[in-house]
Amino acid sequence: MTRVLVARQDNLGDVLLAGPCVRAVAAHASHVTLLTGPHGRAAGELLPGVDEQLTWLAPWIDPEPPPVTAEDTAAFVASVRERSFDKALILTSFHQSPLPLALLLRQAGVPWIGAISEDYPGSLLDLRHRVDGDPPEPERMLSLAAAAGFSLPPDDHGALALRRPLPNTTRLTGGGPYVVVHPAASVPARQPSAAWSRRAVQALTADGHRVFVTGAPSERLLTREVAGPSAVDLGGRTSLAELAAVLSGAQVVVAPNTGPAHLAAAAGTPVVSLFAPVVPAARWAPYGVPSVVLGDQHAPCRDSRARVCPVPGHPCLETVDPADVCRAVTALAQPEAVSLSGTGSR
Template identity: 90%
Template sequence: MTRVLVARQDNLGDVLLAGPCVRAVAAHASHVTLLTGPHGRAAGELLPGVDEVLTWRAPWIDPEPPPVTAADTGAFVELARAKRFDRALILTSFHQSPLPLALLLRQAGVPWIGAISEDYPGSLLDLRHRVDGDPPEPERMLSLAEAVGFRLPPDDHGALALRRPLPDTTRLTGGGPYVVVHPAASVPARQPSAAWSHRLVRTLVADGHRVLVTGAPAERHLTRGVAGTSAVDLGGRTTLPELAAVLSGARVVVAPNTGPAHLAAAAGTPVVSLFAPVVPSARWAPYGVPTVVLGDQHAPCRDSRARVCPVPGHPCLETIDPADVCRAVTALLQPGVATPSPL
């Protein structure tokens, strides 16, 4: 019996991108526990290979971090100790450190811990893995599992994936083919304006597409304005599994660099990615499905990780011509554009 903890504690999209790594671990372990933060738990519950999801808000990762208290960290250490993990793999983005979590897991008695780390880990890590270059984030995380000896089975396509079956959402989508526009992003710098997104919807409809607009409950005002009278507004009307089903049924999804773009990729749906270059598209663009990346990837905000656009007018996204989005959608609908088969 090998009980393995895999940790990825940030956002929904980051957890989805960990999917290939999780499946590689699951192919060799008897039990896989996924540790997420509160923003990623729902995504973790959709990942194949996960037996259990634990959630803990890490003060060094969460965007609205709680105070560090002995009671909170002590409770987490005791929870981890009770699980009796044999190994732990800590997955982090390049700007996050795995070492605080490694310290807590050592205190919990985890005998073997591996992570990607540029910092000297002392006795906190048994495997200090390093990654050359700037590979896509799923490949970067998968390389840690491979360094341990956990490889994907030969019949695993290595793309993102979701647990199947997904819910029946016909009552939401209606009959016939459709394109999804998801206008919101978790970071404002990565999101086009409501006016631009509304113009995009009208252009897609004029081009002959039936359009569904999706969003979270807090984004209902945005989705209502973007949909207008031209599209179906599903803002706030889906759980995450239902959103996955809606995206799975779409012919193409149009979305900024945000979790639902990765959810669409995990569902096997082609994506037109409206990508603000505050992070590199080579690393964070939708993975494993046919994708067209639009947006000025050489804009002044490039690689700044800005949360709010530092350039007046948000030109990297606002200057995208909606007609170019229509052309990208048409290109992705051409025969021979293949997507991975569901696992």
């Protein structure tokens, strides 16, 4: 009986990208607990292989962190201790350190901890894993699982995946084929303007597509503007599981580099990725499904990790021709679209 804690305390997309790693652990462990932050918890509920979720906001990861308090960290350590884990894997992005969490897990009595770490871990890690090159994020995390002795079973495809069945959303989408446009992103630097997204929706509807515009409740003003009179506005009308179902039923999803793009990939739907190069597309583009990356990947903001676009006019996305979006959607909607996976344009 092996109880394993797998930690990924970022946003929805980051948690979804951890899915193959979680499944690899679940194939060998008797019980898997997924530790997420509050922003990623809903995605964790959709991952196969998770037996339990634990949620705690990590002050060294959250973009708007609360003050660190002894009471908060003590309560977290106590909640980990009472679960008596045998092992823990800490999943982080390349710019994050696993060591603060490793220290707390040691205090909670976790006897074996593994993580990818460039920093010297001292006695905080039993496995200090290194990754060469710049692989896609799911492969990077999966390599840690493999180094810890957790491999995917032979019948696991290694792509992103969701718990099935998903909710029935035909009341929202009706019958017949459709395309989804998700205009929002978690940070402004990765999001095209509302005006550009509206032009893309108009181009898609003029091309004969039935278009649904999706978004969170806080994005209703944006989705209403983008949908206009030519598309159906679903902003704020779905839970995350229902959004996954809507994306699963789409022919193609058009979205910036944000959680719903990875949710579409986990649902098995091709993605037109409007990708601002503030982070590398090689690492963060939609994984495991046919996709086309649009956006200038050599723009001045490249690899800056900027949260707000540092270039006037946001040219990496605003100069994308909506006609290119239509062409990409048409290509990905074809059965032979798998050959386009990983392609890109400027």
